[in-house]
Amino acid sequence: MRSLLPYLWPKGDWAAHVRVLLAAAFLVLAKLATVYVPYVYARVVDHLAPRGHVVSLAVPVALILLYGGLRIGASGFAELRDAVFAAVQQRSVRRVALQTFRHLHALSLRYHLDRQTGGLARSIDRGTRGIEDVLRLSVFNVLPTIFEVGLVLIILWRVFDWRYALITGISVGLYSAFTLLFTNWRVKLRRQMNESDSDAQSKAVDSLLNYETVKYFGNESHEARRFDGALARYERAAIRSQVTLNMLNLGQASIIAVGLAVVMLMAARQTLNGQMTVGRFVMVNAYLMQLYTPLNLLGTVYRGIKQGLVDMEQMFSLMREVPDVADRPSARGGPRLVTDQVPAVVFDAVHFGYRPDREILHNVSFSVRGGGSLAIVGPTGAGKSTISRLLFRFYDVAGGAVRVDGVDVRDWPQDELRARIGVVPQDTVLFNDTIGYNIAYGRPGATTAEIEAAARAAQIHDFVMRLPDKYATRVGERGLKLSGGEKQRVAIARTILKDPAILILDEATSALDTRTEQEIQSALRVLAANRTTLTIAHRLSTVVEADQILVLEEGRVAELGTHAQLLARGGLYAAMWTRQLQDESGQSADAA
DSSP: OGGGHHHHSOTTOHHHHHHHHHHHHHHHHHHHHHHHHHHHHHHHHHHHSOSSOOSOSHHHHHHHHHHHHHHHHHHHHHHHHHHHHHHHHHHHHHHHHHHHHHHHHHSOHHHHHHSOHHHHHHHHHHHHHHHHHHHHHIIIIIHHHHHHHHHHHHHHHHHSOHHHHHHHHHHHHHHHHHHHHHHHHHHHHHHHHHHHHHHHHHHHHHHHHTHHHHHHHTOHHHHHHHHHHHHHHHHHHHHHHHHHHHHHHHHHHHHHHHHHHHHHHHHHHHHHTTSSOHHHHHHHHHHHHHHHHHHHHHHHHHHHHHHHHHHHHHHHHHHTOOOSSOOOTTOOOOOOOOSSSSEEEEEEEEEEOSBTTBOSEEEEEEEEETTOEEEEEOSTTSSHHHHHHHHTTSSOOSEEEEEETTEEGGGSOHHHHHHTEEEEOSSOOOOSSBHHHHHHTTSTTOOHHHHHHHHHHTTOHHHHHTSTTGGGOBOOGGGTTSOHHHHHHHHHHHHHHHOOSEEEEESTTTTSOHHHHHHHHHHHHHHHTTSEEEEEOSSGGGSTTSSEEEEEETTEEEEEEOHHHHHHHTSHHHHHHHHHHHHHHHHHHHHO
16 A cells, blocks of 8 residues: 555646545545535424424425535535546556556566566556555545544534444444454455466466467367366355355444444434434434445445455565666766777676576687677577677676677666667567568657668568558567568568667578578678677578687587688587588488
């Protein structure tokens, strides 16, 4: 609840402050009108009660009109309160959701590799709805009810005597204590329901995202059993939750009935003894019925608030996640010094492991001059892609340093560092939007002419123009409506549009056939021109023109040199080159 206050009363937002104060004023006015209704109603009854003859009808008519006016005022002020506070409520929900979304993007890659997308999305959805429920119920129900209970107790004490206020207060206290204790016990059932719900949604999303894999292995029944198991756990928790809810409602009704009966017996006795008028008797009954109506609702409201807080729990726990990689307070970056004399990229005795007990890179050192190119090759698991992740600062090194333009990447603001680096990955993932949107993602706000120029450079413009919807063609989820080569060209086009100083080609053509790879290579040469380029490659034929080739083996620098130098050395690179030539010759023979 404390975490919500800054959103409810945001600093510097005077419009929100005024709305909160107006809503509070309307709340007070609504409840004053509400608690005055039984008093006026009692006066009407007393004037109409048989007492010989009625002197004048003017008094009861005026009281009846006042009674109607108070009813309208109580309802009208309550509606005005809700209308004024709605903007504050929705703005608070929006701010929390936006801050959570930004925080998730600020978290490190390590967190996102461990998360489950379906469960995470569900937690955020439930959390934002929980915030909306808590604000609505607390401001529109809890605070007005507490205010009304206080006013009614004061009126009962002043108009009748302390015994009426005491018994009513005891009834309200017992009701509230019972509701609090019972609902707190039920919270664990709500947690179980949330966990089962998240588990079911995660399994469903994971299964549907991997639809083709499920089909390849014919595991539809297996996936259905896993999903049904999670649904069964949710079913059991939901049934227990409903049964305990019925028990709670029965206990609340019993407390209200006993308290009401005791007070009405006292009032009836005083009325029969002539100590109280019929109007006063009616007033006591009206106050208690009027008081117990919101109290009866308060049980539901309290459960709603508790459930909302449980739903918010996971989302606010996300907000407490601390990024593994964070900007230093002194991070300033540096000037763009891409020259032949100043290396654009330097790895200086780098040590790194994804886990403390398993080091991936061991004392890796190399440098790439400004505008130059370096190819990184080696067996699977040698640490090639890890180098690109360290340069992009998805992770921080455990030892040594990575420098860009002579500045340690840890001294760069992350957004400024990453603005200088463009990546064409092996597995290009596109947004479920249009081709134009996905190309423009390299630089949001780019003009149509700039998008088309990037597409021409990536050799995909002609293909797009042959499509019925051209650049408005939707690519499907993760770009599944496009072929591998088409997706790679879109990735190249958006990187061209970004115009980075440093380029990382992370096995950008390894998943393509030879013909498509040759076509993509020409687009990559356009992209790499006048940029410092690091190419992580599987096929050695694609890196023979690199200024230097770095050969990694088990996380260590095995060799470094040009293609010709490494072949002449007859080491690991030469053996890999010979093996690939033999494999390609064998494939050609099989094809023939």
